[in-house]
Amino acid sequence: MYGQIGFMWVLCVMFAQGAWAAQAQLTRESLPMKHALYQHWQSEYEAAYRVAEYYQLRGFYSSELRLAQASASLELGYLAHGRELINDLDVGSLLPENQSRLHLYLARDAYRRRDWTLLDEHLEALTSLTLLTPLSFDSRYHYFLLAESARQHGRHVEAEDMLGQLEKDDSYLFYGRFNLATSLVAESKVAESRPEAKRLLLSLIDLPTRDLEQLMLTERARVALADLYLEDGALDAARPLLSKVSASHQYGPPALARLARLDMQAERYENAAAIWNHLLQVYPWHRAATAASSGLGYAMLQSRGEEAAYGSYLTALTKIEAQQARLVTFRQQLLQNLRDPNWMLGRGDSERSLLTWLAEGLGHNDWTTWLADESVRQSARHWQSLDTAYTQLQSRQQDLAILLTVDAEQQRRIKSARSTVYKDDLDQVTVALIHNIEMKLSDLRSRRYEITSDLETFATDEEQALFDTLEQLRASKLGQAETERIDRLVGLIRFQIYDAIPVRKQQQAAQLEARLSDARKAEQRIARINTAALRLPQADSVSGRIHLLAADAESLSRRTDLALGLARDTLVASMSEFVGRDEALLAAQANGLQYDITRLLDQQYVVAEAVR
Amino acid sequence: MRPILNCLIVCLIVMVTLDAYGSSEALDGNATNTDENLEAELLQLNARLQLLEEDLLYPASSRVAVYLSMDLGELFALDAVTLKLNGKDITHHLYTERQVNALYKGGVQKLYVGNAKQGVNRLTAFFTGKGPHDRDYKRATTLEFEQSFEPVFVELLVTDNTGSQQPEFVATVF
Amino acid sequence: MRRAFVAIVALLASTFINAVELEDTVPDFTLKSMSGQNLRLEEFRGQVVLINFWASWCGPCRQEMPILQKIYERYEPLGFTVLGVNVDEKQEKARRIAERLNVNFPLLLDTDQLVSEAYDVNAMPYSVLVSRDGKINYIHRGYKPGDENQYVNRLKQLLRAPAIQAISTTAETGE
Numbered sequence: 001m002y003g004q005i006g007f008m009w010v011l012c013v014m015f016a017q018g019a020w021a022a023q024a025q026l027t028r029e030s031l032p033m034k035h036a037l038y039q040h041w042q043s044e045y046e047a048a049y050r051v052a053e054y055y056q057l058r059g060f061y062s063s064e065l066r067l068a069q070a071s072a073s074l075e076l077g078y079l080a081h082g083r084e085l086i087n088d089l090d091v092g093s094l095l096p097e098n099q100s101r102l103h104l105y106l107a108r109d110a111y112r113r114r115d116w117t118l119l120d121e122h123l124e125a126l127t128s129l130t131l132l133t134p135l136s137f138d139s140r141y142h143y144f145l146l147a148e149s150a151r152q153h154g155r156h157v158e159a160e161d162m163l164g165q166l167e168k169d170d171s172y173l174f175y176g177r178f179n180l181a182t183s184l185v186a187e188s189k190v191a192e193s194r195p196e197a198k199r200l201l202l203s204l205i206d207l208p209t210r211d212l213e214q215l216m217l218t219e220r221a222r223v224a225l226a227d228l229y230l231e232d233g234a235l236d237a238a239r240p241l242l243s244k245v246s247a248s249h250q251y252g253p254p255a256l257a258r259l260a261r262l263d264m265q266a267e268r269y270e271n272a273a274a275i276w277n278h279l280l281q282v283y284p285w286h287r288a289a290t291a292a293s294s295g296l297g298y299a300m301l302q303s304r305g306e307e308a309a310y311g312s313y314l315t316a317l318t319k320i321e322a323q324q325a326r327l328v329t330f331r332q333q334l335l336q337n338l339r340d341p342n343w344m345l346g347r348g349d350s351e352r353s354l355l356t357w358l359a360e361g362l363g364h365n366d367w368t369t370w371l372a373d374e375s376v377r378q379s380a381r382h383w384q385s386l387d388t389a390y391t392q393l394q395s396r397q398q399d400l401a402i403l404l405t406v407d408a409e410q411q412r413r414i415k416s417a418r419s420t421v422y423k424d425d426l427d428q429v430t431v432a433l434i435h436n437i438e439m440k441l442s443d444l445r446s447r448r449y450e451i452t453s454d455l456e457t458f459a460t461d462e463e464q465a466l467f468d469t470l471e472q473l474r475a476s477k478l479g480q481a482e483t484e485r486i487d488r489l490v491g492l493i494r495f496q497i498y499d500a501i502p503v504r505k506q507q508q509a510a511q512l513e514a515r516l517s518d519a520r521k522a523e524q525r526i527a528r529i530n531t532a533a534l535r536l537p538q539a540d541s542v543s544g545r546i547h548l549l550a551a552d553a554e555s556l557s558r559r560t561d562l563a564l565g566l567a568r569d570t571l572v573a574s575m576s577e578f579v580g581r582d583e584a585l586l587a588a589q590a591n592g593l594q595y596d597i598t599r600l601l602d603q604q605y606v607v608a609e610a611v612r
Numbered sequence: 613m614r615p616i617l618n619c620l621i622v623c624l625i626v627m628v629t630l631d632a633y634g635s636s637e638a639l640d641g642n643a644t645n646t647d648e649n650l651e652a653e654l655l656q657l658n659a660r661l662q663l664l665e666e667d668l669l670y671p672a673s674s675r676v677a678v679y680l681s682m683d684l685g686e687l688f689a690l691d692a693v694t695l696k697l698n699g700k701d702i703t704h705h706l707y708t709e710r711q712v713n714a715l716y717k718g719g720v721q722k723l724y725v726g727n728a729k730q731g732v733n734r735l736t737a738f739f740t741g742k743g744p745h746d747r748d749y750k751r752a753t754t755l756e757f758e759q760s761f762e763p764v765f766v767e768l769l770v771t772d773n774t775g776s777q778q779p780e781f782v783a784t785v786f
Numbered sequence: 787m788r789r790a791f792v793a794i795v796a797l798l799a800s801t802f803i804n805a806v807e808l809e810d811t812v813p814d815f816t817l818k819s820m821s822g823q824n825l826r827l828e829e830f831r832g833q834v835v836l837i838n839f840w841a842s843w844c845g846p847c848r849q850e851m852p853i854l855q856k857i858y859e860r861y862e863p864l865g866f867t868v869l870g871v872n873v874d875e876k877q878e879k880a881r882r883i884a885e886r887l888n889v890n891f892p893l894l895l896d897t898d899q900l901v902s903e904a905y906d907v908n909a910m911p912y913s914v915l916v917s918r919d920g921k922i923n924y925i926h927r928g929y930k931p932g933d934e935n936q937y938v939n940r941l942k943q944l945l946r947a948p949a950i951q952a953i954s955t956t957a958e959t960g961e
Binding site for chain 1: 715
Binding site for chain 2: 816817824826
């Protein structure tokens, strides 16, 4: 039993291994790729890329290694760069798994840009590849793209089939069905499409939602379906759908506005007024509330009279003016804040978060639609990774600067030491000195010492002085007795010295050996200096590398900084534009209200005239 | 900057364009390319730095690198590896499931890089893990290698060629 | 000369092991858990992580752990985990405490205290909150009741940010 399971396991693993089956013995040729794959299979794509680069720098090159690097590149989202790397290799020679991956990434890119022709090309390639090997990555997105492509070509049944491959809790299913319904509605000149669209929207609404994203789509579908009913005049079918849309979410305002209009049509002015009022209180900025100020005024007029209407117009106008003032401040802050790195770096400070600033400054959450824009996303993502890159570069540059300083200092020291050696011929002097001492030592050790002549060698300074004094005395013509005494003294001293010869010999030998050892150390030191000096050209190449790296890091840092600035400017410009839309909206509302007020006052005037 | 951007990216997967005035402007492909290239260049720079560091710390004449690989065999889990060079501990590694799976698929781990003295050196590797039938095992293997003036590459292979239901560990120079 | 370079580069390498600070990338480590698995911090990238250093002799640690357990249960489905790191030299006491407190987030054993050294742990308990992209967001020393609110507030913010490395595959809607 265990054997069977083991066998099956072995088969499965062998299958999963594919072409990169492990070999028993590692070779220098196979090592680089396998090392890169070790990182790759742990989803550590940056490491995988770096490893591949490292081996190529060390001189190992193989197309498999290049492929591993390209794969990592793709996983990191560097599509263009990955493509560049692959261009060196024949794309067809890539393993199917990696070809699939490449095509999926490119398909996604094409889809985001709405380049339908390109999308189809890549989808076709994907389809033929998946016939050969099953996709090793997430195929949900593949089905979604197939559905989108079919939808684009008007092949709605096929699109629905593709979507049917997805699980009920898959967000792509929500998106797919919504898009399909929208397409059908756009074709609503053709009568058959409308029931289809309605059916799809209903099927979407029926799906249980798992997260906020899916919920939003469901709400949106409700509003869209209600619109279809409204167009068909089926007001009663529309109403319950609209009521179900949560007022606290994004599609609340449009749903509410429609409900208010329904009430206006049915002349339920009090109801309508309540809804319009609510819209104005809570979503003054929303497009759906554009009609609210006028709507409320009119509803008030019908239900409560002119004074009430006039009051509501004024209130609305005041609010709008207040919001306009806030936007002015916000704009000023926008230019300031998004450029000031200190503000952006608000560390660990939850109060001053961007979310809070945006919500308070703009007075609403609709900026999320701004963020949902693909170009904004890209800018934000690049800004972030560039910022990380920039910080890394700064610390790399510091490291390299240190290395450069150390390197320069080292070289200076070696050169200075070397020149000292040369200047004083220290090397030769040392050699001579050593030779000298060695001679003396061997001499000392080997000779026998004659009492008469060699004793002087071992006399201490004091003894020598005594000898000298005694000699002087002897030379000064003394008597016989004195001379004899001097002779005896000299003899005694001599004897003393002779006795002490072994010890003194050792002492002298020790001294000589100490000196010899010092001299030898000096010799070694000189040798080291010479070797180091010889290696200076090599060191030059190392320091050359350091210089090059430092220069490259500097240049990369500058370019990153530029790119950072650009990414930031893009975001600021985009945000600015968005704020501009808010401003335009408010201005339009204000104008509308002014007009209503004028009209109301004119009417009063007319009535007053008529009364008079 | 990062917390702010984290927040910015908060809604990347959440919110949907509200209305028919949909904003799907065409992407500027060029900006993407430049940024990509910058990021790739940084990775390349890091690789060069790693190389420099290695050359400085472990010059070719004394460098020894040890790589660990696995050969297809009976299912067993590698837990930890310890290396000793000439009696001295040089590295110790604990393997996570993810790492073991990557090894299993044929990946090779750069376990150690360091310096060895000229002449003969003794490398000992100790392995611990769970063998077949959930038995714990401890194994060791020793390799003597000669360090002359070129870098030395050592492979530690965990294998079960003979189907003996016992893991084998082979250290070779390659 | 080579030796000098070696020394300097080694010095440089050691500067990476200084005290961890906010916004630093969190130091990686692999430790054995009480259940026998080897767990590596970097493999949790993409999740919000609370690293909690504790010891068996530390009273506030034992107070804090059940609270951490509750937080773990609540937020784990959203991509959050607690990693308890025990710094006792001997495991037995720690295991007993863990069993008694009925904790089921991963408990790692740092018996030779290399990891707590790398993190410059100078108080008990010592908690480090890590964002999805592996950056240190918050460091908290010690524990007194009520401190957990700090964790929860910050981790909620961090949870809202999806993994930066994940390439967004969100579909667009058509017009």
